Amino acid sequence: MHGGSIITHAWNPDDYHRHSAAQRAWAHELIEKLALAGDERVLDLGCGEGKVTAELAACLPSGSALGLDLSRDMIAFARERFPPERYPNLRFMEGDMLDLPFDEEFDVVFSNAALHWVPDHGRVFQGIACALRPGGRIILQMGGSGNAAPLFEIADEMLAEEPWRGFSSGPSSRYAFYGPEEERELLEAAGLTPLRVELIGKDMIFDLLEGLMGWVRTTWHLYLEPLPEDVRPTFIEGVANRYVERFPPADGRIHVPMVRLEMEAVKGLE
Template sequence: MHAWNPDDYHKHSAAQRAWATELIGKLELAGNERVLDLGCGEGKVTAEIAARLPSGSVLGLDISRDMIAFARMHLPPERYPNLRFAEGDMLDLPFDTEFDIVFSNAALHWVSDHGRVFSGIARALRPGGRVLLQMGGRGNAAPVLAVADDMLAGKPWTTLASGPPSRYAFYGPEDEREPLRAAGLIPVRVELIGKDMAFDSPDGLAGWVRTTWHLYLERLPEEVRPAFVAELVARYVEGRPSQDGRIHVPMVRLEVEAVKAAKRWSTGNSSLR
């Protein structure tokens, strides 16, 4: 499990939040749904969903104990009575026909076995329930990742890095449709969407790398990670001159919309409370 810094992530995830807000709009909520937010992080997106559910509720789930602790502290039930958080692994969802919607933003690219996640989602949904997921897709952040890979192939970084290189699960539509069907979910829309992540300064780019690039940074000793981030940012900025004074990273999101086949409802209980 990766070590997340909730406070630092909260300060350097504006793009993720903006894309999540756009994604929430696509849910077209009636206001009475029960929603599961997978990979909720520090909770700000989950709270935005809760605000749109005056007669419904939302559960935010994340594997990071620190993220869940941050969310519970800053979004307490006294202020958000229809919002709760639980620590848990999206690979082992314990729910049985409890939710009308399963939502996730910027989380599934951390997990390689999407088929297992989809099976858990199908169990968690009521018949006729909906799925809306967005994650990094094939080609996501390719130019800046190429700079990092080049650095790790040369000195001094190659001698400092430990363990084999890891890769994010950046998949394409053709990788997702069959696992969805095998899990009992009917694909409605599976597509790659281009996005632009823009930063006003190198510090902004450094903050994004520092808070989310665990697969790269955790291979390096903690004391040299700031120097790696600084060199990466400097190389990327030098290699991609800007026309508007901002630093742009081309991103690709994989968006998945699906439904669970309607049938007689059953009742189940969760082991997370």
């Protein structure tokens, strides 16, 4: 069983918006798998700066999409970028996915690249089950067991060396990268019927070293926040350079092996 509260961090919405192309591509794939009819009410958990929620809303001419995120800055960015007068079926809400306040309000719960920030998936699934109408469905994708392992190994290696060892004892907590079996059990315990729970390999590609560094800078909070702010750029550059030295690009581009945990489930009609 997983435990622990949501992992909270200070996000830079504009920087994330510029360095999240892979996450957006994976979200496109998830949206296609939903095969939306167009009249559903959809909840997007961990919506970030809102661009994926807006794409969901565009598929719902007779429905609506609500994006929820714990980051006040992300929600403020989303509301400014996607104002209600231009996007009448789209809204955003600051909130914690561990304490969802909904009661059978949604036909679909969607989440992309967010749940690996929340150790207690069982509690999230229970909230999702309450938020869904009978017969409602979920499709979720997040980092899974083995995600970006070679890059994280390099970061851990560096934190054990000087001068980084003097700044940090390493990440105080770990990303919630889990496997299918434990997740299937938690879905069932929450009253959701799993249809598909699987690990899927992905290739994250960067044309330039700066792209890899931008991704680390915008999402690796567990590694960066224990470090003094003025040395973080040097650490990021060191991780990226060491990775490229160890795994040289064969085609001129940098490849990071990702593992995504993807699941679909439905809420029973009883």
